[in-house]
Amino acid sequence: MKALAPAVKHYERVVSLEPGHVHEYNKLGFLYYQKGDTQQAEKAFRKAIDADPKVVESYINLAALLMQQGKTDQAITINKKGLEIDPGNEPLHMMKNDLG
Numbered sequence: 001m002k003a004l005a006p007a008v009k010h011y012e013r014v015v016s017l018e019p020g021h022v023h024e025y026n027k028l029g030f031l032y033y034q035k036g037d038t039q040q041a042e043k044a045f046r047k048a049i050d051a052d053p054k055v056v057e058s059y060i061n062l063a064a065l066l067m068q069q070g071k072t073d074q075a076i077t078i079n080k081k082g083l084e085i086d087p088g089n090e091p092l093h094m095m096k097n098d099l100g
Contacts, residue, residue: 004031004034004035007031008028008031008032008035011024011027011028011031012028015028015047019047019051020051020052021051022048022051022052022055022058023048023055023057025044025045025047025048025051025058026044026045026048026055026057026058026061028044029041029042029043029044029045029048029061029062029065030061032044033065038065038068038069041065042062042065042066045058045061045062045065046062048061048062049062053085054085056082056085056086056089056092059078059079059081059082059085059092060082060089060091060092060095062078063075063078063079063082063092063095064095066078067095067098067099072099072100075095075099076096076099079092079095079096079099083096
């Protein structure tokens with residue numbers, strides 16, 4: 001857990017200096033998730049989508065987090081948006097099946 005703090009600070013700095021880095025937002029979201037801060041994780045994943053709506057990884061991350069939190073309707077919406085971008089994406093299809 002202690003190792004997460006410097007990593008979070010690093011990625012927070014990166015995205016503050018260069019806010020368009022979609023992959024860094026995804027990494028930051030994952031680090032927040034590892035710390036147990038799901039609210040910040042959700043914000044980071046949403047910023048990743050805003051930074052580049054064509055990166056499907058962001059939709060997978062956000063939908064999985066929302067699904068875990070029991071926000072099924074939101075997870076379904078995000079999953080559908082991801083599938084619109086990449087209709088053949090296997091992780092999104094598997095998630096879609098889990099969401100019903």
